[in-house]
Amino acid sequence: MITLLKMPALFLGMLAVFCCLGSFFIRENRYESGHLGETVLFGFIAYYFLFELISVPMMVLGAKLHLLAWVWAAVVAVLVIASICLHLGMWREWGKRSGGFWRGKTAAFYVMLVLIGIQLYFVAALQENGSADAAYYVGSVTTNLATDSISSFDPYTGKALDFFNIRYVFSMYPAANAVLCRLTGLHPLVVTKVILCMMTVVLSYLVYAQIGKALLKEKQMVWVLLCFISVVNLNFHTIFSNASFLLTRGYEGKAVLCNIILPFLFYLGLRMYQEKNGKRVWLLFFMTGVAAIDLTMSSMMTVPVAMSAVILPNLVRKKRWGQSRLYLLAVLPCVLVLGVYLLGVRGILQIPVVR
Template sequence: MASCLQTLLWGGIVPTAAGLIFTKHRKENIWAAAFLFGYGLLFAVSELLILTMTFLRQPFHRLVWIWVVIAVGAALWGIVRSIVGRKVQLLLFFKSAKISTIYFWIALLVIAFQIAVSVFGAHMDADDAFYVGTATTTLQEDSLYQINPYTGGEYQGIPTRYILSPFPIYLSVMSELTGIHPAVMAHRIFPIIFYVLAYTAYYLLGKTLFQKNTRAQGQFLLFCALIQMSFYYSVYTSSTFFLVRIWQGKAFLASVLLPVIFYLCLELFREATREISWWVLGFFCMAACLASSMGIMLVPVMVGIFAFLYGVLEWKWMRVGKAFLCILPCLLLGMVYILLVLKG
């Protein structure tokens, strides 16, 4: 029971409260946006903290305590900012639920089925040897990327392939805070959280694409859910990674973070709304770096395309400048990676 409450606290309440920092001016979908944006903030914080503490060779427990202080501080700030700025609309979810169509509720059933299959039919993967192994080793040794999970001995050099995208360390942090073993956290808890994050992003994207058509919004969400269930024809498809490996960093990048960044770019570059801050896009760009080294290059490409289409071609140079600042951490980490590889 204690682990369940701790999981609810650190996996739901704290991120949502932190996300309220960025929802002050929103008029609808406050809680969905807060949940999504809060995770973006905490992922960005995790990337900065883990990299700093790793290169300084600090112990893992110190990382956890600093992370907790920042996360709780952000959550309290979000709550205070929300209350001071306007009255929190506690009934907003129920209000929006009343106008949802049958397609929306069918989509929820499909999503619930996917979560149940993923949790109770947990897929065991060969990559567990490194990802879960690294998380377990981090907890046991109270160190950050100093012990090789394959051998149990110390790394002879910097693990350049993984150190800049320390997603297994984030798994260790959540395991430490909830008291749940990393293997259980990865295969049973993370899929629940990440499915909700993914479909929250799809839901908000549908609201953007079909702003006044609630029927089309529900159909879009249902279509996304059915697509994910229907494209497991190869072990290499994005749907395969979504269904059975979403807890891995590379799968999380493709299934959750890239769709979120696409949604944010669509809103920000078209200036369709003033309800989203460029800070949120910057946080998710850093979150992509946390998840996988592929995010270090894929995200600048995606954001760069939007900047070219909606900035350069329309002579909106302020958009281009803000986009560059958002992807700057990715570019810097890319340079660091090249230097680490050249150094040997």
């Protein structure tokens, strides 16, 4: 019974934390936004950006998982309290707007809610996946908890590592999930295969909603777009589709990459295209690159390509050649990680485990 109460509390609590982090980012950087969904997405990026900056040094220095958990809890608590205290006016404004949220919604809006609800039920109660990647993500969370360490043991065998696995060394997503398990007492299977799968679904549709609002003049058509995407996701299941990752492997970093990070980069490209001055999105590009590495090392090649596809056409169109250095800075984290990875697989560079 306690577990059943903790599950929705953690799910809603994470959304609240994302919202607080996003509102702090928006207000402090003068980024104009009136959309709660956009704020949650910014907070999601900020959450994993900050976790990467804090967890990687602690892992390399041999810190214990319980220490990382308390440090992270303290950092998040300070930022949430600061956000609430500093942005009371914004919260009141959103509170006034929420009263009229349900007025004027078309039938497509309610159909959309039903379709997304079906997907949430599917990933929480029906999905099954026994791949090697699935075993790694759950096994890594479990191993970190059992050994009170950070990526210091092989999740497949439990063997103590002398050197960190170069394929996953900067991907701290399992460690972030282990921290959630440590702080809440929930089982790794519950956190990964239920809560995080549902979170991936919700955030992916928030991204698509923001893309729809940026592209469609008639805002009610956004709900039609989400209905269409829902139908595609429910019926397009091949190993090559992001729909398969969304509904059967939503707790894996690659699922978050293809369903949240890459569409979010496309959204940032739209914002850069539509704004007279695109400097406001550069910090978001940089933070997204770091957060993507935290989620999965696959980002080291995919994210720079995606950033190039949305940034370079904007630079050419607006003839802002001076912003090329900002583009290079945005892709730099992924390029550096790729360099470390290539040195590691060739045996030139190894990062020892400190105990």
